[in-house]
Amino acid sequence: MIDQLNAILKDAEGTIAQASDLKILEELRVKYLGKSGAVTEMMKGLGQVPADQKPQIGKVSNEVKNKITALLDQKVQEMEAKAEQVAPAGWDPTLPGRRLTAGGIHPLTAVQKDIADIFRGLGFDIAEGPDLETDYYNFLALNFPPDHPARDAQDTFYVKDRVLRTHTSPIQVRQMENKKPPFKFIAPGRVYRNESIDATHHHIFHQVEGFLVDEGVQFSHLKGILNVFFQKFFGNEIKTRFRPSFFPFTEPSAEVDISCIFCAGKGCRICKQSGWVEMMGCGMIDPAVLKNCKIDDERYTGFAFGMGVERIALFKYGIDDIRLFYQNDIRFLEQFQ
Amino acid sequence: MLISFNWLKKYVAVTAPAEEVVNHIIHAGVEVANVRHPGQNITNVVVAELLSVEKHPKADRLSLTKVSTGSETFQVVCGAKNIAVGQRIPLAKVGAVLPGDFKIKEAKIRDVESFGMLCSAKELGLAEDAEGILILPSDAPLGQDFLSYMGLPDTLFELEITPNRADLLSHVGVAREVGALFNLPVKTPVAIKLAESKAATASKVKVSIEAKDLCQLYTCRVIEGIKVGPSPLWLVQSLEKIGQRSINNVVDVTNFVLHELGQPLHAFDLEQIHGSQIIVRKAKKGEKIPLLDKTERELKEEMLVIADADRPVALAGIMGGANSQVTEKTQTILLEAALFQPGTVRKTARQLGIATDSSYRFERGVDPLGVQAALDRAAALIVEVAGGLMTQNIISVETTTFKSAQVQFRTARTNAILGTNLSEEIQLQILKNLGCKVEKAGAAYQVECPSYRLDLSREIDLIEEIARLTGYDNIPVVAPRISAALSDIRSGIPGEKEIRSTLHQAGYFEAVNSTFLPPNFADKLKLAADHLYRRSQEVDNPIADDQKVLRPTLLPSLLANTQLNLSHQRESVALYEINKVFTLGTDGQVAERFHATAVLAGQAPHAGWTNPARKADFYDIKGLAEDLLAACRVENISWEFNQAASPYVPTQSFIVKNAAGRVILTGGALNPKVLKEYDVNAPCFALEVELAVLAATPKKRQSYMALPKFPEAWRDIALVVPEGVTAAQIVAAVEEQGKPLLKQVELFDLYKGPNLPAGMRSLAYRLSFRADDKTLTDKEVSDKITQIVEHLKTRYAIALR
Numbered sequence A: 001m002i003d004q005l006n007a008i009l010k011d012a013e014g015t016i017a018q019a020s021d022l023k024i025l026e027e028l029r030v031k032y033l034g035k036s037g038a039v040t041e042m043m044k045g046l047g048q049v050p051a052d053q054k055p056q057i058g059k060v061s062n063e064v065k066n067k068i069t070a071l072l073d074q075k076v077q078e079m080e081a082k083a084e085q086v087a088p089a090g091w092d093p094t095l096p097g098r099r100l101t102a103g104g105i106h107p108l109t110a111v112q113k114d115i116a117d118i119f120r121g122l123g124f125d126i127a128e129g130p131d132l133e134t135d136y137y138n139f140l141a142l143n144f145p146p147d148h149p150a151r152d153a154q155d156t157f158y159v160k161d162r163v164l165r166t167h168t169s170p171i172q173v174r175q176m177e178n179k180k181p182p183f184k185f186i187a188p189g190r191v192y193r194n195e196s197i198d199a200t201h202h203h204i205f206h207q208v209e210g211f212l213v214d215e216g217v218q219f220s221h222l223k224g225i226l227n228v229f230f231q232k233f234f235g236n237e238i239k240t241r242f243r244p245s246f247f248p249f250t251e252p253s254a255e256v257d258i259s260c261i262f263c264a265g266k267g268c269r270i271c272k273q274s275g276w277v278e279m280m281g282c283g284m285i286d287p288a289v290l291k292n293c294k295i296d297d298e299r300y301t302g303f304a305f306g307m308g309v310e311r312i313a314l315f316k317y318g319i320d321d322i323r324l325f326y327q328n329d330i331r332f333l334e335q336f337q
Numbered sequence B: 001m002l003i004s005f006n007w008l009k010k011y012v013a014v015t016a017p018a019e020e021v022v023n024h025i026i027h028a029g030v031e032v033a034n035v036r037h038p039g040q041n042i043t044n045v046v047v048a049e050l051l052s053v054e055k056h057p058k059a060d061r062l063s064l065t066k067v068s069t070g071s072e073t074f075q076v077v078c079g080a081k082n083i084a085v086g087q088r089i090p091l092a093k094v095g096a097v098l099p100g101d102f103k104i105k106e107a108k109i110r111d112v113e114s115f116g117m118l119c120s121a122k123e124l125g126l127a128e129d130a131e132g133i134l135i136l137p138s139d140a141p142l143g144q145d146f147l148s149y150m151g152l153p154d155t156l157f158e159l160e161i162t163p164n165r166a167d168l169l170s171h172v173g174v175a176r177e178v179g180a181l182f183n184l185p186v187k188t189p190v191a192i193k194l195a196e197s198k199a200a201t202a203s204k205v206k207v208s209i210e211a212k213d214l215c216q217l218y219t220c221r222v223i224e225g226i227k228v229g230p231s232p233l234w235l236v237q238s239l240e241k242i243g244q245r246s247i248n249n250v251v252d253v254t255n256f257v258l259h260e261l262g263q264p265l266h267a268f269d270l271e272q273i274h275g276s277q278i279i280v281r282k283a284k285k286g287e288k289i290p291l292l293d294k295t296e297r298e299l300k301e302e303m304l305v306i307a308d309a310d311r312p313v314a315l316a317g318i319m320g321g322a323n324s325q326v327t328e329k330t331q332t333i334l335l336e337a338a339l340f341q342p343g344t345v346r347k348t349a350r351q352l353g354i355a356t357d358s359s360y361r362f363e364r365g366v367d368p369l370g371v372q373a374a375l376d377r378a379a380a381l382i383v384e385v386a387g388g389l390m391t392q393n394i395i396s397v398e399t400t401t402f403k404s405a406q407v408q409f410r411t412a413r414t415n416a417i418l419g420t421n422l423s424e425e426i427q428l429q430i431l432k433n434l435g436c437k438v439e440k441a442g443a444a445y446q447v448e449c450p451s452y453r454l455d456l457s458r459e460i461d462l463i464e465e466i467a468r469l470t471g472y473d474n475i476p477v478v479a480p481r482i483s484a485a486l487s488d489i490r491s492g493i494p495g496e497k498e499i500r501s502t503l504h505q506a507g508y509f510e511a512v513n514s515t516f517l518p519p520n521f522a523d524k525l526k527l528a529a530d531h532l533y534r535r536s537q538e539v540d541n542p543i544a545d546d547q548k549v550l551r552p553t554l555l556p557s558l559l560a561n562t563q564l565n566l567s568h569q570r571e572s573v574a575l576y577e578i579n580k581v582f583t584l585g586t587d588g589q590v591a592e593r594f595h596a597t598a599v600l601a602g603q604a605p606h607a608g609w610t611n612p613a614r615k616a617d618f619y620d621i622k623g624l625a626e627d628l629l630a631a632c633r634v635e636n637i638s639w640e641f642n643q644a645a646s647p648y649v650p651t652q653s654f655i656v657k658n659a660a661g662r663v664i665l666t667g668g669a670l671n672p673k674v675l676k677e678y679d680v681n682a683p684c685f686a687l688e689v690e691l692a693v694l695a696a697t698p699k700k701r702q703s704y705m706a707l708p709k710f711p712e713a714w715r716d717i718a719l720v721v722p723e724g725v726t727a728a729q730i731v732a733a734v735e736e737q738g739k740p741l742l743k744q745v746e747l748f749d750l751y752k753g754p755n756l757p758a759g760m761r762s763l764a765y766r767l768s769f770r771a772d773d774k775t776l777t778d779k780e781v782s783d784k785i786t787q788i789v790e791h792l793k794t795r796y797a798i799a800l801r
């Protein structure tokens, strides 16, 4: 009987080694170890074996069963491991995956949202105003007297008794008049200038206005907040520089330059070799504007800033012609997803 | 405005190099657009005279010249055509160096020897562009070094002066600024006391001001016996360097003093002044004036003129009249220096479309206390360069006496506004450097501002000056403490977020277009006469005729964008814009609203290798509308079909209204005639959302519903539907009959074809049933299906397939 068992084992070693797929292995498992398999049959016959041989034969038959089981398991593992490494015929994982070809936001909107998000994180609210403004909100309340040359910089479109706003600053007045500080707003919007179009000018463009009015607001705070803004927008290595300038509705007024992101301030074509790029205008809100809004200009002070969305987008993406923004060529738009 | 550094140094002894001066003034808030260095890197160029000009023996286009420097004669080959014997020209001798390190050597040009080069202004670096050789005045001294003759080398600053700094519109003004920045004294030019004749000026001319509110001060002098002619070299040089053309000695002096002191002046030929009378008055109706620019202008009644007894002889502060101009024959001049009200000068100049150096300065404001000094300075210079004698005394008519601005100033306020810690001493020193007079007045200071700084009249103005001159770099950088008061301001356009994300998922790109449309847009869209979009408003002063109308719809711009993209062989164009539209209300007011408009043309988006391309159709744009409405969770809306007018095809259109009957959106296939107008050669679909109506439409509350406890059973039914029965009717009937077990009806197939009787189509639905309290049996579901099918059969003659 022991010989028979060893013969079964030998046979199993041979057939398992030669088995070529998992299905054959499963058949072999049934053949040797199944309900009526060869080893099972032998073990069923154990009852007729003389008592003194029982332990010996029982032990051998168990060993044979375990060995065959181990051989089968090992062979299955080998085959499965092999199967994982072999691709079916015609399989090509380099074919593109199934994608949803999503559309996307316009770069000008994206920049506008990025700006607004930073200031909302700093505690500013969003305000809006009409595109068709009165002369009062667009000019007079902002300290532009009638027939003053300061209006020259803002060539104006007229629509009956209204103007198309030349800047987003009227929103300052609309938000502040007859209300009590503190105020802290970001006001994005489209603005209009009656000038001819070239690579850097368009008769419509977009601005984001920001202003903060409270007790004890100082020019140093304006520098602080714009510094934070530019570092969040362009990166921590960005430096800012403030130069005196003139706007009728702020005093002191400043132009803000930032270090060029393309040459790290060393000078290149984009910054005209200066290392700096003009980014926005700002200043302390002129007391005359606060007075026009019936705000106590001795108790409250504030700052305001206004940036051109196009200018920032041109710079951020290295675009050299503002007209691309308004052509809406999808080959352009899909670059900003 | 051009400022010559050499000229500037006459008034302030600045020793710093030009670069440092530029750097300082930039940081003080003056934009420097350009810095040029005429005459730099030039050696060995002298004044020479052309002795002969002949054709080059071997080259038609070249000349062979002989030139003399007075002591030497050279043979020079020259290519220019503007030369003639007797002219004086700049000669670059052998060994000379021109800008760009261009060295002049002996040369053989087409076998002829040439010793030097005759120079153009461009070759000398004096002009960007120049044709021909620079011809010098005939009195240019032979042999003199060309640079010293021209007052070169020099540095020219091109400054851009902000409208508040009228005081910087002259060399003395810039000198004051440089003096304040470098802490240097400024010498203003003083008129040398010149002899006056016995004759009283008042006996020569009578001056009166009628328009008292438009002219604060009118001063003048009379100079007799002058000789009008060319200006001396120093005067020509000074003006030409800063881009001013020399005209004659009298006009050049007035121009020189304008650029020196900032006070515009005008010289009249007194013999042409009728009645020996100067009247400053408003123009009379229909009055005309011939101007120095050789045009004749008709004047409006509010325009300020200088008139004689009969007629206007100058447009006050803007331009002189041709009827009284100084000519070679002029012997007696009336020299005017006045103060005109800035607003009137600006208004008239703009109305007539004239801008002069004079009007530019009057508009911004000239120094009220500098008028007489400028008059005397100019009179003295005229006598110096044109001879003659001044009559006795100045005439000065004043309507308003100028008072210097007095400002209460607190040094603590400076630090409170700027966030600085500047000492009292530093602050006061800056004000004094600027020409302010400072006196202690209690706890504060009383500051008298200089008359030439009309922009200084309030404490904040002085604080700005202190900030400017200490440098903005010296103001600290501090993070503000932002008070956390809550506001009730809502952010952004309602629904914008949901609409954008739906559109982006659907493959649409955002477009941004101009607000202006051509007036024919309504005809191109084939709009009915009473269409809302025909109630549009035009801009009074459009940039061009085709950009006149404030757009009442975003569609035309998006169609133009579509055309552009299709023209690039793009097969699928899906664009949207969210922006303001403008319509004229019945009240005559222009209303601003937000639209979200989407356009789809060509193929449907999302085609790929597992999702074959197909043409976009009505159901793409309808599906987009459904997705948008679902994303916005609007409630109680109704759909209308076959109702929308052009630009849509009515039978392929939809209008979605809210319970109040207001239109949330309109969409469908665009009229092919409209597409033809926009050269869109592909089927095109659009939808327009009224964002305000969308915002006002009630939204479904988002609330949790318990998950079902019992399983769902579903059955598929394929129906053969006769013509005229709509999907909406079928679904309504199925839903009605399926109550309460039917939970969902979903179309999964549509078939039309040869296997069906003519006019019939087959719709296949999956119906899902569920009870909330038990698992449905097969029979319960089958009974429901039978009921539904029976109903469809009797009600609509629909059969099972």
Ligand SMILES: [Zn+2]
Pocket (backbone or CB within 6 Å): A260, A261, A262, A263, A264, A265, A266, A267, A268, A269, A270, A271, A272, A273, A275, A276
């Ligand atoms: Zn750079």
